[in-house]
Amino acid sequence: MSNKNSINSIAKDLGVSTTTVSFVLNGKAQEKRISDKLIKKVLDYIEKIDYKPSALARSLRTGKTNIIGLIVEDISDPFFSTIAREIEEKAYKSGYKIIYCSTENDTKKTQELIEVYKDRQVDGYIIIAPDGVEREINDLVKSGKPVVLLDRYLPNVSTDYVLVDNFESAYKATNHLIENGFKNIAFVTINSLQSQMIDRLSGYEKATKERGFPQFVKEIAYHDSNDAVKHIISFLSRSPEIDAIFFATNYLCVSGLRAIKSMNLQIPQNIGVVCFDDYELFELYSPSITSVSQPTEAIAENAINILLSRLKKPTPGNKHQTVVLPTSFIIRESSK
Amino acid sequence: MSNKNSINSIAKDLGVSTTTVSFVLNGKAQEKRISDKLIKKVLDYIEKIDYKPSALARSLRTGKTNIIGLIVEDISDPFFSTIAREIEEKAYKSGYKIIYCSTENDTKKTQELIEVYKDRQVDGYIIIAPDGVEREINDLVKSGKPVVLLDRYLPNVSTDYVLVDNFESAYKATNHLIENGFKNIAFVTINSLQSQMIDRLSGYEKATKERGFPQFVKEIAYHDSNDAVKHIISFLSRSPEIDAIFFATNYLCVSGLRAIKSMNLQIPQNIGVVCFDDYELFELYSPSITSVSQPTEAIAENAINILLSRLKKPTPGNKHQTVVLPTSFIIRESSK
DNA sequence: TGAATTTACTAAATCGATTTAGTATGTTTG
DNA sequence: CAAACATACTAAATCGATTTAGTAAATTCA
Numbered sequence: 001m002s003n004k005n006s007i008n009s010i011a012k013d014l015g016v017s018t019t020t021v022s023f024v025l026n027g028k029a030q031e032k033r034i035s036d037k038l039i040k041k042v043l044d045y046i047e048k049i050d051y052k053p054s055a056l057a058r059s060l061r062t063g064k065t066n067i068i069g070l071i072v073e074d075i076s077d078p079f080f081s082t083i084a085r086e087i088e089e090k091a092y093k094s095g096y097k098i099i100y101c102s103t104e105n106d107t108k109k110t111q112e113l114i115e116v117y118k119d120r121q122v123d124g125y126i127i128i129a130p131d132g133v134e135r136e137i138n139d140l141v142k143s144g145k146p147v148v149l150l151d152r153y154l155p156n157v158s159t160d161y162v163l164v165d166n167f168e169s170a171y172k173a174t175n176h177l178i179e180n181g182f183k184n185i186a187f188v189t190i191n192s193l194q195s196q197m198i199d200r201l202s203g204y205e206k207a208t209k210e211r212g213f214p215q216f217v218k219e220i221a222y223h224d225s226n227d228a229v230k231h232i233i234s235f236l237s238r239s240p241e242i243d244a245i246f247f248a249t250n251y252l253c254v255s256g257l258r259a260i261k262s263m264n265l266q267i268p269q270n271i272g273v274v275c276f277d278d279y280e281l282f283e284l285y286s287p288s289i290t291s292v293s294q295p296t297e298a299i300a301e302n303a304i305n306i307l308l309s310r311l312k313k314p315t316p317g318n319k320h321q322t323v324v325l326p327t328s329f330i331i332r333e334s335s336k
Numbered sequence: 337m338s339n340k341n342s343i344n345s346i347a348k349d350l351g352v353s354t355t356t357v358s359f360v361l362n363g364k365a366q367e368k369r370i371s372d373k374l375i376k377k378v379l380d381y382i383e384k385i386d387y388k389p390s391a392l393a394r395s396l397r398t399g400k401t402n403i404i405g406l407i408v409e410d411i412s413d414p415f416f417s418t419i420a421r422e423i424e425e426k427a428y429k430s431g432y433k434i435i436y437c438s439t440e441n442d443t444k445k446t447q448e449l450i451e452v453y454k455d456r457q458v459d460g461y462i463i464i465a466p467d468g469v470e471r472e473i474n475d476l477v478k479s480g481k482p483v484v485l486l487d488r489y490l491p492n493v494s495t496d497y498v499l500v501d502n503f504e505s506a507y508k509a510t511n512h513l514i515e516n517g518f519k520n521i522a523f524v525t526i527n528s529l530q531s532q533m534i535d536r537l538s539g540y541e542k543a544t545k546e547r548g549f550p551q552f553v554k555e556i557a558y559h560d561s562n563d564a565v566k567h568i569i570s571f572l573s574r575s576p577e578i579d580a581i582f583f584a585t586n587y588l589c590v591s592g593l594r595a596i597k598s599m600n601l602q603i604p605q606n607i608g609v610v611c612f613d614d615y616e617l618f619e620l621y622s623p624s625i626t627s628v629s630q631p632t633e634a635i636a637e638n639a640i641n642i643l644l645s646r647l648k649k650p651t652p653g654n655k656h657q658t659v660v661l662p663t664s665f666i667i668r669e670s671s672k
Numbered sequence: 673t674g675a676a677t678t679t680a681c682t683a684a685a686t687c688g689a690t691t692t693a694g695t696a697t698g699t700t701t702g
Numbered sequence: 703c704a705a706a707c708a709t710a711c712t713a714a715a716t717c718g719a720t721t722t723a724g725t726a727a728a729t730t731c732a
Binding site for chain 1: 390391392393395396401410411412418420421424433434435436437438451454455456590593597616617621622
């Protein structure tokens with residue numbers, strides 16, 4: 001009557017070997033020619049004492065943890081948390097658990113997190129990477145663990161990617177503003193060299209250049225959204241000719257809405273607004289905000305499918321794939 | 337030149353015993369009288385080959401994982417994700433990692449999640465529990481693992497709690513509406529027996545009863561927010577005398593705002609609004625929405641502190657504590 | 673009937689750590 | 703100078719699984 005249930009205690013209690021119990025546990029009993037009588041005996045006993053194998057011990061022995069490490073920018077941002085939940089759900093169905101955490105776009109924190117995940121020996125990684133972790137991610141890839149990167153492309157990292165068409169989407173969104181009569185369109189982004197930001201900027205630049213329109217680009221530091229409001233106010237004050245703004249992320253747009261509100265500007269009469277990334281707030285805001293909506297479910301689905309297929313078959317050489325998904329453009333009141 | 341670094345390979349490479357290496361690794365070298373020369377030799381080598389002990393093996397042996405399991409209702413809800421991030425941050429500083437997941441208020445899913453966390457042998461639990469998991473949580477407590485419950489009280493579970501004063505907060509919020517001239521105040525809640533919901537309802541009931549005001553209570557099923565909008569619309573249509581609504585959660589309020597918008601009602605002229613739980617949207621909405629704001633940081637801080645202290649000293653008997661925190665009431669335009 | 677094969681199982685190594693209970697020296701001390 | 707005590711280490715058990723390479727008995731085959 002010990003309170004420690006292990007494969008050994010079961011074997012002892014039943015007077016069989018641990019090998020036998022293990023075979024039964026892993027469904028290899030038939031294959032290994034354990035008699036049906038004995039199989040039943042073991043199964044019944046396991047059921048009776050409500051035995052669960054130690055995932056820890058199993059992982060130590062097999063080298064597999066059935067855990068996928070998910071690293072996002074900020075789990076409290078709806079864009080990321082939605083993706084996280086969808087990935088979690090799909091992984092769950094295939095017997096994988098997700099552990100996730102936020103980088104807050106902090107290189108050092110991310111390096112530490114990758115270290116932690118290595119420690120825990122996760123089987124695979126889905127990462128939304130900040131700048132400066134190319135080396136660590138390349139090490140992961142080299143170590144043979146599947147790595148799927150989302151949202152942004154790292155030029156020096158060869159692995160699987162799931163991206164959206166940032167350039168085309170931003171081009172289209174900017175053109176939408178142009179077609180609605182806006183001529184002095186600003187682009188508000190963060191001070192980052194992340195590919196998705198650069199692509200969005202390029203889309204904006206192409207559209208404005210094609211018409212010979214002036215360009216107003218404001219870069220804001222990633223952290224501290226209070227400052228963002230102030231910076232946007234002073235940016236707009238310094239260039240009063242600006243008649244529309246294209247925000248490169250949802251949180252920048254939220255800061256922008258605060259700024260616009262405090263300056264008593266009317267949307268879209270005084271200033272048109274379009275945002276990259278949708279957000280429940282944008283639909284409910286008065287006026288509602290036009291936005292580029294990313295296909296979170298498709299992103300999650302592609303990411304987890306690629307990862308799971310890599311986990312099944314050890315990665316076949318360097319044949320990595322890059323999936324580029326289209327966005328959808330949701331026209332609302334703020335841009336007409 | 338093997339690529340497997342383990343304490344054994346290090347011992348072999350250095351011609352010492354694994355015991356010695358282990359003592360050095362765990363800072364017990366002095367205590368165990370390992371010579372300074374040898375300590376340095378081991379440390380240097382470890383540094384050189386960038387060795388990291390296997391967390392898995394260590395946990396298997398020690399029974400400690402340094403992982404805390406956090407179970408919330410919905411990680412994509414800003415209230416929960418904010419708490420999650422704050423807990424994560426504080427735990428991290430004490431050398432603990434957090435793994436979290438969402439119950440979606442689903443009893444079965446929660447039971448499975450608890451099972452998964454038991455498998456992974458997390459050292460402690462912070463749980464925002466749905467109905468119907470009293471048994472499982474009691475088992476955890478009995479097993480000696482520290483368990484801190486947040487947000488809601490489970491009558492039959494004796495453990496540590498961090499709660500807010502739901503009754504008083506709801507009473508105050510309702511009275512605020514009354515003081516601003518509203519007389520037919522509805523309470524929109526979810527169909528749940530969770531204590532926090534019952535307390536909020538009781539606060540509403542007490543305030544309305546004191547003035548002899550009529551009560552309008554609408555319960556909505558937790559899932560499917562589309563239906564929530566429809567239900568609120570029909571609820572309001574059936575009782576046109578309602579002149580204010582107190583929403584019991586932020587997501588109900590969001591559905592309520594959609595409903596109110598689609599009915600072309602003006603806030604607060606046609607209908608006053610107050611919400612339990614704050615949300616960025618409520619500040620930016622036009623008009624801005626009055627709300628009861630929960631002290632997420634204090635909740636997180638208390639939860640993790642209690643848990644960490646339990647982890648340090650094995651739980652001293654049944655002396656559990658319940659912390660009840662005050663909320664703050666943020667008066668905005670929607671209720672005057 | 674004896675050899676070959678199949679059936680039904682098990683001993684022991686292993687994953688990578690921690691920890692108890694040593695041992696073999698060197699140094700004090702009475 | 704022998705007993706007592708430090709000093710500087712290590713052998714081996716252990717945590718709880720998986721897996722390889724067996725073995726003994728029963729059955730089939732020639």
